[in-house]
Amino acid sequence: MAQALQFLISSSASPNRSFSNLSSSKPSFYTSHRRIPVTVVRKPISAVYSDLESPSSRVLVSENGKGGVFPGMSSGTMTSTDSSAIEVDAVTETELKENGFRSTRRTKLVCTIGPGTCGFEQLEALAVGGMNVARINMCHGTREWHGGVIERVRRLNEEKGYAVAIMMDTEGSEIHMGDLGGTASSAKAEDGEIWTFSVRAFDSSRPERTINVNYDGFAEDVKVGDELLVDGGMVRFEVIEKIGPDVKCRCTDPGLLLPRANLTFWRDGSLDWLDIDFGIAEGVDFIAISFVKSAEVINHLKSYIAARCHDSDIAVIAKIESIDSLKNLEEIIQASDGAMVARGDLGAQIPLEQVPSAQQEIVEVCRQLNKPVIVASQLLESMIEYPTPTRAEVADVSEAVRQRADALMLSGESAMGQFPEKSLAVLRSVSLRIERWWREEKRHEAMKLSDIASSFSDSISEEICNSAAKMGKHLLIQISTGQLDKNSATNNLEVDALFVYTKSGHMASLLSRCRPDCPIFAFTTTTSVRRRLNLQWGLIPFRLSFSDDMESNLNRTFSLLKARGMIKSGDLVIAVSDMLQSIQVMNVP
């Protein structure tokens, strides 16, 4: 009879609580330096699955995929309360069926949506091609246009069963002043002076104390009472009156105004970028902040968001694209929910030859601090015009995949290029090939991950995930040394998948951080967490309403996935959960 081995890691001081037939042996692959008690429980598989038939009214829904109908069911019977209905990502489902767990793509793909890809069918083609996140860049187009894209992505998700996340990239402090008029290279603003910021075009006769602003929507977006910061606070103004295209401001903190200085806003004591309210109202999944200078900016934005959206959470991505952001890299990334290596502007701010090492550093810091990282800009620039990439571009993409960044991003290639789908296909095939090559060659140098937990409970979760990822690699040794039943050993004893049951998504991201050899099936209870997990390396996120009873969760998951042919009897799975803080190792029955 096949056997399942459960390792239950308990945070309790007395590990042997309720288990009768315990082995006290500590698995030797468990190399923790911490003192978490590990219990090995041997149970016949029939016992493990004996209570699996519990009635369920829960639905399993996969990420980023086309809804499919359970074999033998009519689509009319698929409702959200039908226990046997299952919606599953068509792309992932096909990959799993045809190539098995180990061949799924680990690197995630972000596509900037522009005039070339904003239609429903074009968006669908990108979803089919593997787009995990759709990015809209507020530097271009109108709010109305972006609202239309968001609506179509939503509709695509709803009608076709996809769950593509939406990232809004802010214009942010890319709003800047124009020249100062005439030959002036600077101007002094004194305390209490009234200055006019205007979007009007002036000929030679610009009134005194008048400054041009480069953003057309400026006068509409700004509100009386807002605080206007020049160059991150070198000079400050308060907005006192709006007259058509002119915004009258009183200087509250004097200083030197330089041509083309950055402008940012604070509203009600919080930094306010002009698009943030739009993103919150639309309920986007990610907001990417341009030209982040310090952690303070991120902290303010996060509390601004927290005060305004109560039921859903928006993740904040810091774009690293300035010298200041490199100087304050760790504190910025620590404060953020993720980062983008925005190589376009970064390459204009630091010497080009320093961009690769900056990229490597940003990717490493993000990995250490457990934040997803996107490598962006010019990955396949030539494909804006040509249907095949240059060899150098393929090498650049490969390098980002080899660094094991969470995600790669298309900009102009998908926004306005002639070959958006082909560009995505190149990212996809290069990612798959390089991932497989490095896995097979075992070429990845192990990165020593430092402890990041800030509480005891977090440190247990972290330890469980580190151990689960390690077990995936070393289980073979244990089987040969008798920790698992040798009779159940087959020739292929690699772990096929890690399963993680997580409400906040944190446990899934901790597993992703370990970059294990096998894919991670992440089961989470809310659609917003599920969409956000779609940005993280190696995660295949599902939505599942689960209970605190891990055995029943596992049973239901196994039977739903088996019925779809996505897993099969005998597959070796390691399951972790943040409810029980447990690790279980088992063959699919």
Ligand SMILES: Nc1ncnc2c1ncn2[C@@H]1O[C@H](COP(=O)(O)OP(=O)(O)O)[C@@H](O)[C@H]1O
């Ligand atoms: N919403 C949009 N409307 C029109 N053009 C867009 C839009 N989004 C992106 N683009 C086009 O795609 C190009 C690449 O996009 P992106 O890299 O996001 O912007 P940028 O070039 O300003 O950094 C832009 O320069 C612009 O020409």
Ligand SMILES: C=C(OP(=O)(O)O)C(=O)O
């Ligand atoms: C991604 C970037 O930002 P944006 O496209 O908004 O300039 C970049 O500068 O590389």
Ligand SMILES: [K+]
């Ligand atoms: K932007």
Ligand SMILES: [Mg+2]
């Ligand atoms: Mg930029």
